[in-house]
Amino acid sequence: MTDGPGTDAQSLPGPLAGLRILELADETGQFCGKLLADRGADVVKIEPPGGERSRYVGPFLDDIPHPDRSLSFWHYNTSKRGITLNLETADGRQLFRRLAAASDVILETFRPGFLASLGLEYESLREQNAGLIMCALTPFGQTGPWRDYLSSDLLHMAAGGEMASCGYDEVDVPSAPPIAPGGGNAWHMGCHFAYIAIMAALVHRTVAGEGQYIDASIHEACALTTESAIANYLYRGEVLRRHTGRHHAPGPTPRTQFRAKDGTYVCALVAGRLNPRYIGELADLLDSYGMAGDLRDPKYQDPAVIAANTSHIIDDLVANFIASLPAEEVYHAAQERGFTWGAVRAPEALLDDAHLHDRGFWKQVEHPELGRSFVYPGEAAIYNGSPWRISRRAPLVGEHNTEIFCDELGLSRRELAILAENRVI
């Protein structure tokens, strides 16, 4: 199951091998740390004693809540090592400074001003490490009237503009609210841009040798992630309407989501592509199931006739065709004939996707403390010269305290015990 393409390359180091990164991130920034860690960086996650609060977000293994059993935490913290450290103690700050002196990047998601209140602002950490890069990823950035506002994924999807673009046609759900897509994507958006900023700083450092401070904003990342909505407003003054399962638009548009025989849906982009050639190809597809209807009629060689029959083609012929078959069958039959259509799948259906298996996408990840291994999703892209990999499951609370504080920083086991007794670790 884990054998993917380029097996020879699998033994090579990842593209970020050799980098040491300190991650002080909650649920808002942990995905950025994963992106760095799965590409080979040594990401040390620094959590408060007892563990980061994102360990308490479900679902949990076998539905038993426990900081080492959060599946959300598991997914977003692969390939990292984990230590606990209380920065609000003098010993904690001293140890943190020692770690910072030997690190390449610090990723932090504390509220603006928190690290500075502890005397751990970037300028002071940089004094002992000129190449240090520090990325503060926060809901609204380090400045501005909303700087100290509280947030959540739902809040970002509202203010960022995602909700204004997602929802339902009146005919499907009357008076529907704007809908915030699920899955925690505000954090993904912020983390993608933070990763880009960190990599840019790292590339610059390979040339100039100096580190720098990055102030990244999740709100801005979300506000940038609504495709043409901003351009529609800036250039044409348009405010877009929400439509069921398809693009926002200034006015009504033909549907693109059709119910299949199995009760699931197919995304079939037809409108906007209707020309005589496309009608011929569509007739071939529908005809292979004996459902071409009148599509072979020569009248459809006339674009004007096509335009006048758009509703008939989409709402009768295409809709009936899809309604007669399972969604997966429509998806593959259409794609094999060159149609850009897809099945609207629930995530669990992806485990049966042959293409993902061909790419070696699914990874077996060992959980030695449980004596079990589980299947995890893999990489967005195949790096042919420096592979992406999950090097280990997410760390247990304080799992690497001994390894890092004793083996690397040289503390004795007795000192470590004192630190634990004093709630420093």
Next chain:
Amino acid sequence: MSRPRALENIRVVDFSWVRAGPWATRWLGALGAEIIKIEWPENERGRLPSTTTPQDLEVNLNTSGNFNDTNVNKKSLSLNVRSAKGLEIVKRLIAVSDIVIENFSSRVLQKWGLGYEELCKIKPDIVYVSMSGYGHTGRHHHYTTFGPVAQAVSGLTYLSGLPDKPPAGWGWSYMDDTGGMYGAMCALTGLYHRNMTGQGQHIDLSQMVASVPLVGPALLDFTVNGRGSRRAGYPPGNRAHWPGTPLVNNYRGPTVAPHNAYRTDPGEYNDWCVIVCHSDAEWQRLVQVMGAPSWASSEKFATVTARLQHQQELDDKIEAWTMTLGKYEVTERCQAAGVRALPVQSAEDRVEHDPQLRHREMYLAMAHPALGLHKVQNAPFKLSETPPSNRLPSPLIGQHTREIVEGLLGYSHEELRAGFADGTFWPTKRPRFSYMEEMLGD
């Protein structure tokens, strides 16, 4: 003295079109890389069709507003890569470049004779990022995507909507935006690796596959607990849990109430505010903001489990209050008291009414030769030593052909003229823009 830029002296050969690829190189350009966009008007996709041309301008290759915003910080070389001469020129360009990026179908560059092995012969340490729908590897590499199809097939669409209704999905090509993010991430990661090791590589990105880790917790709930997402009460709309269905985490964050969108005054299309309470303390603060109404002291709302159980009534009561205020007033009152609330913002709201985005200079005006002065979106991060910035408006098609062909690649002016005459730099039968005529003068 001008500030250094993070990607100073990095050159990118950009074959990409439509949205995902151009959105990737846009950010490399903002960080200082020289982006050379290879275009050909006969099969251009991204400038046309345009639905964002200002009402008072003619729709043509140079007047798409969305193209402008997606392609700032780039130069344009119009070149027929399908001709022998055009191919030779693009190879000379690749030889002096660092990154090649494209988002064609999986076999297109190979067919042109520009597959990774060929690219290596031209530039041994080239970083090549391919951004096709399904990637270059795997049995469905020939399948094609638009954002909505990648979102559907990967499970992203399914995560959005109300229970027992069709998926609401994403109202735009989220995976064109996000695919662009991954394109830029791959290019930067490959570039860093090259700078450290001297080795280039081919990075095989797939828009569909890139979507899948974004549904990670839902996938693990299935691979670990055997629980699928096709279940009662899922997805729960804007709520953390749908009333009357099994209490299972919804993969957005903690399961709490209130957690919803509420109508605000005056009740127009985008008059909504979201409110979330992550703790009893936050709930009690919201109660105070609402003026401590007597209903809020009921046992029905005293604990988080009780609030989840009586969520519909809770939401109705809260909405009766939010309807008395505008969405920014609800936001300000809640946040001043330490309650999580923000307005649903349209594009107009973000550009005109969002005080935070204004303070952070998210939208700054820039002049474009055909479109005039318009605001352009800026980077969502600030780098202290190498700040990202928009320095060039999007290029007119072929605007930089002379600069690149003569200035960078060292062809003579006569060769440029010959290339225009024989259809290498512009289709011979297609009318030229005036700036091309100027380019051909002495």
